[in-house]
Amino acid sequence: MHLEKATLLYNKPLGKNYFRLACNAAKIANDAVPGQFVSVKINNTHEPFLRRPFGIHKVDGCRIEILYEAVGEGTRLLSKNKQGSFLDILGPLGNGYDYRYALIRHKTPVLVAGGMGVAPLFFLAEKLVRSLGRKVRHSPRVLLGAKSKNQILCEKEFKKIGCSVTIATDNGSAGFKGKVTDLLKQTLSTLDCPLSTALYACGPRPMLAEVSRISRKHGIFTQVSLEEHMACGIGACLGCVVKTKDGYKRVCKEGPVFNSEEIVWEKHTKGGR
Amino acid sequence: MLKRQAQLSVYIGTLKLKNPVMVASGTFGYAEEFKDYMDLKKLGAIVTKTVTLKPRQGNPVPRTCETPAGMLNSIGLENPGIDVFIDKKLPFFKKIGVPIIVSIASEASAEEFIALAERLDGIQEVSGLELNISCPNLKDAKSGRGSHALIAQDAQATQRLVKMVRKVTKKVLITKLSPNVTSITDIAEAAEDAGSDALSLINTLTALCIDVKSRRPKIATITAGLSGPAIRPVAVRMVWEVYKRVKIPLIGMGGITDTESALEFFIAGASAISVGTGNFLNPKVSTEIIGGITQYLEKNNIRSIKKLTGSLLCQR
Ligand SMILES: Cc1cc2nc3c(=O)[nH]c(=O)nc-3n(C[C@H](O)[C@H](O)[C@H](O)COP(=O)(O)OP(=O)(O)OC[C@H]3O[C@@H](n4cnc5c(N)ncnc54)[C@H](O)[C@@H]3O)c2cc1C
Ligand SMILES: Cc1cc2nc3c(=O)[nH]c(=O)nc-3n(C[C@H](O)[C@H](O)[C@H](O)COP(=O)(O)O)c2cc1C
Numbered sequence: 025m026h027l028e029k030a031t032l033l034y035n036k037p038l039g040k041n042y043f044r045l046a047c048n049a050a051k052i053a054n055d056a057v058p059g060q061f062v063s064v065k066i067n068n069t070h071e072p073f074l075r076r077p078f079g080i081h082k083v084d085g086c087r088i089e090i091l092y093e094a095v096g097e098g099t100r101l102l103s104k105n106k107q108g109s110f111l112d113i114l115g116p117l118g119n120g121y122d123y124r125y126a127l128i129r130h131k132t133p134v135l136v137a138g139g140m141g142v143a144p145l146f147f148l149a150e151k152l153v154r155s156l157g158r159k160v161r162h163s164p165r166v167l168l169g170a171k172s173k174n175q176i177l178c179e180k181e182f183k184k185i186g187c188s189v190t191i192a193t194d195n196g197s198a199g200f201k202g203k204v205t206d207l208l209k210q211t212l213s214t215l216d217c218p219l220s221t222a223l224y225a226c227g228p229r230p231m232l233a234e235v236s237r238i239s240r241k242h243g244i245f246t247q248v249s250l251e252e253h254m255a256c257g258i259g260a261c262l263g264c265v266v267k268t269k270d271g272y273k274r275v276c277k278e279g280p281v282f283n284s285e286e287i288v289w290e291k292h293t294k295g296g297r
Numbered sequence: 298m299l300k301r302q303a304q305l306s307v308y309i310g311t312l313k314l315k316n317p318v319m320v321a322s323g324t325f326g327y328a329e330e331f332k333d334y335m336d337l338k339k340l341g342a343i344v345t346k347t348v349t350l351k352p353r354q355g356n357p358v359p360r361t362c363e364t365p366a367g368m369l370n371s372i373g374l375e376n377p378g379i380d381v382f383i384d385k386k387l388p389f390f391k392k393i394g395v396p397i398i399v400s401i402a403s404e405a406s407a408e409e410f411i412a413l414a415e416r417l418d419g420i421q422e423v424s425g426l427e428l429n430i431s432c433p434n435l436k437d438a439k440s441g442r443g444s445h446a447l448i449a450q451d452a453q454a455t456q457r458l459v460k461m462v463r464k465v466t467k468k469v470l471i472t473k474l475s476p477n478v479t480s481i482t483d484i485a486e487a488a489e490d491a492g493s494d495a496l497s498l499i500n501t502l503t504a505l506c507i508d509v510k511s512r513r514p515k516i517a518t519i520t521a522g523l524s525g526p527a528i529r530p531v532a533v534r535m536v537w538e539v540y541k542r543v544k545i546p547l548i549g550m551g552g553i554t555d556t557e558s559a560l561e562f563f564i565a566g567a568s569a570i571s572v573g574t575g576n577f578l579n580p581k582v583s584t585e586i587i588g589g590i591t592q593y594l595e596k597n598n599i600r601s602i603k604k605l606t607g608s609l610l611c612q613r
């Protein structure tokens with residue numbers, strides 16, 4: 025884990041409230057695995073006070089990218105940071121997805137993204153595609169869910185690296201009309217053998233609970249990436265815990281990725297989107 | 298002319314620290330979490346997350362939220378209990394080679410404090426005990442709701458407890474005070490009279506944050522402890538008040554995020570300081586502060602940090 029002063033390379037808007045930020049952070053880029061995150065100090069004042077966690081979206085040589093939505097004060101201020109400025113960034117944090125599972129067991133990886141949950145899944149898709157080499161039979165299938173068409177992110181990028189992409193929108197403005205979890209149900213039902221897949225999901229907590237319910241029925245290996253409010257991001261404060269079958273675990277340290285059957289899914293009032 | 302290096306060493310009771318910069322209980326995990334970011338050996342001392350006799354799973358989430366220049370927490374003393382602590386966590390601390398102060402607490406009884414102190418008294422690598430009698434995030438034993446009466450809110454209860462623990466341990470004994478009191482000096486004197494070697498102050502301030510959209514508290518236990526720069530002026534004032542009334546050394550904390558904020562505490566009367574929430578913003582800030590204090594002392598021709606303690610100039 026490293027604390028870096030990273031040079032901001034770009035911080036581009038992607039549609040209304042979404043941004044793609046790239047920075048030079050060689051040590052973090054070198055160590056990162058898909059599913060890990062970074063923790064960013066937005067500026068050097070106490071407003072906003074705490075660091076903000078973001079999934080690692082892409083790694084390219086010395087550079088890392090994050091994809092984020094301006095939802096509050098911190099992310100809004102982040103979106104104002106200009107090229108050439110420095111970003112105080114801590115990472116890579118957390119455990120990451122077990123992408124080797126799909127490779128070793130010859131499973132077709134199915135990546136299920138709800139909204140901004142797409143962010144860390146692109147890094148995962150790239151890693152899988154690269155590791156698979158020419159075994160295209162098992163190239164990742166990506167299910168992207170969002171409220172409407174203009175909130176679908178990264179469709180082209182996934183296709184470009186050889187993933188098959190299907191889309192679900194709540195209002196039917198693109199692809200399947202309905203929830204991405206309904207699309208997942210449909211996708212699994214068309215397969216001769218749902219067990220030949222491995223699921224990797226990221227998105228709001230209720231969506232992940234539903235993914236977990238669906239996959240349990242089929243007995244499919246499933247990993248989910250959770251969000252929880254974080255103060256330290258490095259396992260020190262015990263603020264970010266989630267209830268598991270073995271008691272509370274820290275989302276920032278033992279997670280953010282968990283095997284779905286580990287989690288005690290309860291009604292969640294805060295966190296996640 | 299060759300300048301002599303400023304002296305940073307201080308005594309907390311009989312315990313000598315090579316420098317006066319410590320890290321506060323509950324904000325430094327079990328130290329392992331910080332080893333990638335800094336040289337742990339540089340610290341003056343490390344205070345562990347509070348440990349209790351039995352394991353505690355802690356409070357439900359959300360446990361933290363951000364506030365202006367600070368944060369609320371209601372962790373509820375999640376910890377694996379003293380046995381697992383000694384087995385699994387202490388070995389790493391022993392390897393670091395800096396004084397380890399184990400923070401202990403009990404929700405239930407004075408007997409538990411004594412049992413904890415007795416267990417730890419026999420462990421050579423434990424340099425001191427900090428009595429956490431000021432955690433605001435435990436349930437009230439009667440109502441089952443937040444904010445129970447703290448030992449640190451009652452001078453007599455404080456005196457009784459410190460006396461009892463004093464009898465069973467030869468380790469350096471530190472009492473951690475709560476700011477949620479009418480007169481912190483009364484509690485400080487009670488702890489001193491009962492044989493505490495030093496005082497840590499302050500723990501968090503009881504607070505409440507409301508999400509107006511849902512009209513719900515932002516923290517599951519409703520109330521929680523406020524920390525960070527938001528509480529610093531309160532903490533500095535309390536250190537100053539207590540410094541005037543007791544002789545034992547004070548360990549000042551509350552919102553320290555850089556050298557300047559650390560220096561305020563020394564000037565107000567602290568012999569040492571602890572970095573708490575500041576560790577979350579910059580995980581290596583404690584070591585930066587050690588360097589910063591040295592620079593300040595040398596620049597101002599102050600030979601020793603001891604000269605700075607209580608050096609507040611009150612005349613205009
Ligand atoms: C492991 C992890 C990975 C994440 N990855 C991404 C990502 O790749 N892209 C992205 O857009 N967002 C991501 N998030 C969510 C992102 O951290 C929040 O949107 C952001 O912190 C909001 O800050 P704010 O100041 O704009 O919002 P505010 O609502 O003003 O924030 C107030 C406080 O709440 C916390 N908070 C708010 N929303 C969340 C949330 N959903 N999860 C955790 N804490 C929250 C903030 O950190 C802050 O402490 C991730 C969260 C976690 C825990
Ligand atoms: C997340 C968190 C957990 C804490 N846990 C403990 C604890 O277990 N025991 C204790 O005595 N104090 C605990 N504290 C209080 C701190 O040690 C310190 O007294 C307080 O936060 C004020 O200092 P600060 O503003 O520098 O954080 C905790 C504080 C925070 C923020």
Ligand code: FES
Nearest residue numbers: 257259261262276
């Ligand atoms: S955010 Fe502090 S332990 Fe996870």
